[in-house]
Amino acid sequence: MENIETMHEKRSKSQNTNYVQWIVVALLVYLLICAVGMIGGGFKMSVGEHAKELFAFASNPFAGLVVGIVATALIQSSSTVTSIIVGLVAGGLPVELAVPMVMGANVGTSITNTIVSLGHVRAKEEFKRAFSAATVHDFFNLLSVVIFLPLEITFGFLEKIGGSLSSLFYGAGDTSIKGLNFVKAATAPVVNTVKDAANTLGNEVGGVALIIFGIVLIFVSITMVGKLLKKLMVGKAKDIMHTAIGRGPMSGIASGTLVTVLVQSSSTTTSLMIPLAGSGAFKLKEIYPFTLGANIGTCVTAVLAATAVTGNAQAALQIAFIHLVYNILGVVVIYGIPALRNLPVKAAEALGAKAAENKFAALAYILGVFFIIPAVCLTVSSIL
Numbered sequence: 001m002e003n004i005e006t007m008h009e010k011r012s013k014s015q016n017t018n019y020v021q022w023i024v025v026a027l028l029v030y031l032l033i034c035a036v037g038m039i040g041g042g043f044k045m046s047v048g049e050h051a052k053e054l055f056a057f058a059s060n061p062f063a064g065l066v067v068g069i070v071a072t073a074l075i076q077s078s079s080t081v082t083s084i085i086v087g088l089v090a091g092g093l094p095v096e097l098a099v100p101m102v103m104g105a106n107v108g109t110s111i112t113n114t115i116v117s118l119g120h121v122r123a124k125e126e127f128k129r130a131f132s133a134a135t136v137h138d139f140f141n142l143l144s145v146v147i148f149l150p151l152e153i154t155f156g157f158l159e160k161i162g163g164s165l166s167s168l169f170y171g172a173g174d175t176s177i178k179g180l181n182f183v184k185a186a187t188a189p190v191v192n193t194v195k196d197a198a199n200t201l202g203n204e205v206g207g208v209a210l211i212i213f214g215i216v217l218i219f220v221s222i223t224m225v226g227k228l229l230k231k232l233m234v235g236k237a238k239d240i241m242h243t244a245i246g247r248g249p250m251s252g253i254a255s256g257t258l259v260t261v262l263v264q265s266s267s268t269t270t271s272l273m274i275p276l277a278g279s280g281a282f283k284l285k286e287i288y289p290f291t292l293g294a295n296i297g298t299c300v301t302a303v304l305a306a307t308a309v310t311g312n313a314q315a316a317l318q319i320a321f322i323h324l325v326y327n328i329l330g331v332v333v334i335y336g337i338p339a340l341r342n343l344p345v346k347a348a349e350a351l352g353a354k355a356a357e358n359k360f361a362a363l364a365y366i367l368g369v370f371f372i373i374p375a376v377c378l379t380v381s382s383i384l
Helices: 002-054 061-075 078-091 095-109 111-120 124-155 157-170 182-199 203-245 249-263 266-279 284-297 300-306 313-336 343-357 359-383
Strands: none
Touching (some): 002 078, 002 182, 002 300, 061 078, 061 359, 078 313, 095 111, 095 124, 095 157, 095 359, 111 124, 111 359, 124 157, 124 284, 124 313, 124 343, 124 359, 157 313, 182 203, 249 284, 249 313, 284 313, 300 313, 343 359
C-alpha cells in the first residue's frame, strides 16, 4: 500500500515539475521575442539613417552569405542567428542584404551534427554511416545556396514573395491583421522599459548596449529553451522519428518539421539521427528526408519573433518569411526533381567513405567548409 502511495507521490511531483518547466519555457520564449525587439530598437537608435552605409561592406551577397555561415558555425544555432538578423532588419538592415545571411545560417547550422558524428570515429563502418548521415544535410544546404542565391541576385523572387506574405500582416486594407498583433502589445512594456533605460546613455552608446543586451538575451533564452525542451520532448521526438522515418519521404519530411518545432533546434533534430545512422538502424536515404523537415521547422522561431518587433516590423516579418519560403522551396525543388534528389546523398556517401579511410579528411572538411573557405571568400569579396 505504501509503495503505491509513494508511486503516486512521485508521479504527482513529476507532473508538477513538468508544469513548472513548461511555464519557464513560455517565459523564455517571451524573453526571446522581447530580445529581438530590443535589437531592432537598439540598431535604429545607434545608426539612425546611416544603416545602409554601415552595412556597405555586405553589399556583396557572397559576403552576407559568409557572415551567416561563420556566425552560425560559431554560435551553433541558426535560430539564434536568424533571430538576430530579424532584429537587425527591424532596425534598418536592408532586406536584400539579409537574404544571403539567412541562407548562410542554413549552411552553418549543420556543423553541429557533423561534429556529433565524430563520436563514432573509432568504429570504421559506424563512422562511415554516421559521417554520411551528418554531411547529407551540409550538401543539401550547399546545393540549395548554389541554386537559389544566383536566382535571388538576378530576380529577387524570395524578397518579393516574403514581401507579399508580410503585407498580409502589415499591409493596408481589410486583408491586414496588423491590428490583431497581440504579441507585440504583450512585449511592448518590457521592450520600452529597457529602451528607456538605454536612452539615458545616449543614442549611440545606448543603442549599442541595447543590441548587445538583446543578443545575449537571445542566446541565453534559446540555449535554456533547448535544454528544457530536450528534457520535456526529446523522448517523444525519438518516438515520432522512429515511427515516421520508415514510412516514406513525405512522412520523414513532416516528422522532421514537427520534431524541430517541438525541440526548437534543427541541430538537436539532426543530431538525434546520427547514432541511428551509425548503428545501421536506418539507411541514409531514409534519414535524408527527415533532415529536410528540420530545415523547415527551424524557421518557426524567427517568424514568431518577427511578429513583435519594433521599428520596421514589416521588413522583419518579410525576412522571417523569406527564410521559411527558401527552405520549403529547397525541399520542393531539390527533392522534387529526380536529377537533383540524390546528389546530396551521393556526395555524402563518397565523403563518408573517404573520411572512414582517412580521419584527417573529416577534420579538413569541417575546417574547410565552415571556416577556411568562408574566410577566403570574405577576403576576396572585400578586395573586389
